[in-house]
Amino acid sequence: MTTGTTTIADIYAALEQVMDPEIPVLNVLELGMITGVTLYEGTAHIKMIPTFAACPAVSYIQQNIRATVNKLTGLPVQVTVDKEVHWQSNRLTDTAKEKLQHFGIAAPQVHEGELRAEIMLNTPCPHCHSENTYLRSPFGSTLCRAIHYCKDCGMVFEQFKPVE
Structure with a gap:
């Protein structure tokens, strides 16, 4: 895929491939970790939140998001922790709950x-x-x-x- 035709939907599709390292059946979207995706000047800007305040996997997940989205879209990727939103367990999708079970x-x-x-x-x-x-x-x-x-x-x- 070329960067000139990449859409926000393409970025979300790539995020479906980023799995949680501790629960590898769930992706970051199902966990409700993504709070925003924008395209600005040819770069994908992704905001995320950890599922737990002291989660030791945050930087690992950020790196996986950068690598996966870059590989699947060809875009440079910036991932930041969203300090405006706090994760809560109600953010889990119904699909996530079923997969957890x-x-x-x-x-x-x-x-x-x-x-x-x-x-x-x-x-x-x-x-x-x-x-x-x-x-x-x-x-x-x-x-x-x-x-x-x-x-x-x-x-x-x-x-x-x-x-x-």
């Missing part, structure tokens, strides 16, 4: 307003769909996950934490 991670529950600890207590098991689960630890393999246990199927599973 198939990957064995419970999706965060949709919330409105203030989060309370109770929202993490009734988390359906992504394996058997039982709601007979309990929070084993609010700390999972990464900062954005918690560990749960299903009393029905006996599986330990992670949940993508709800974030407001």
Whole structure:
């Protein structure tokens, strides 16, 4: 593709190929990490937000966005962290929630307003769909996950934490 004919839609199509390094079945669009895409003077300008404030993968994801969009569009790419918007778990698309479940991670529950600890207590098991689960630890393999246990199927599973 030549840079003279590249559109915003082409950039979004390229972003569909940028996968999260910790949950490789989800792309940055499904995670709701992209807050803006513009074309200015032949350069793609992409604004993104991390899924967790202390996410150690931010610079890695920025580099993957630059490399993938450049490779697929031929454009120079500038990626900046959007300081105006904070990520919240409600930004996950329905497709992302479905993919998380198939990957064995419970999706965060949709919330409105203030989060309370109770929202993490009734988390359906992504394996058997039982709601007979309990929070084993609010700390999972990464900062954005918690560990749960299903009393029905006996599986330990992670949940993508709800974030407001």
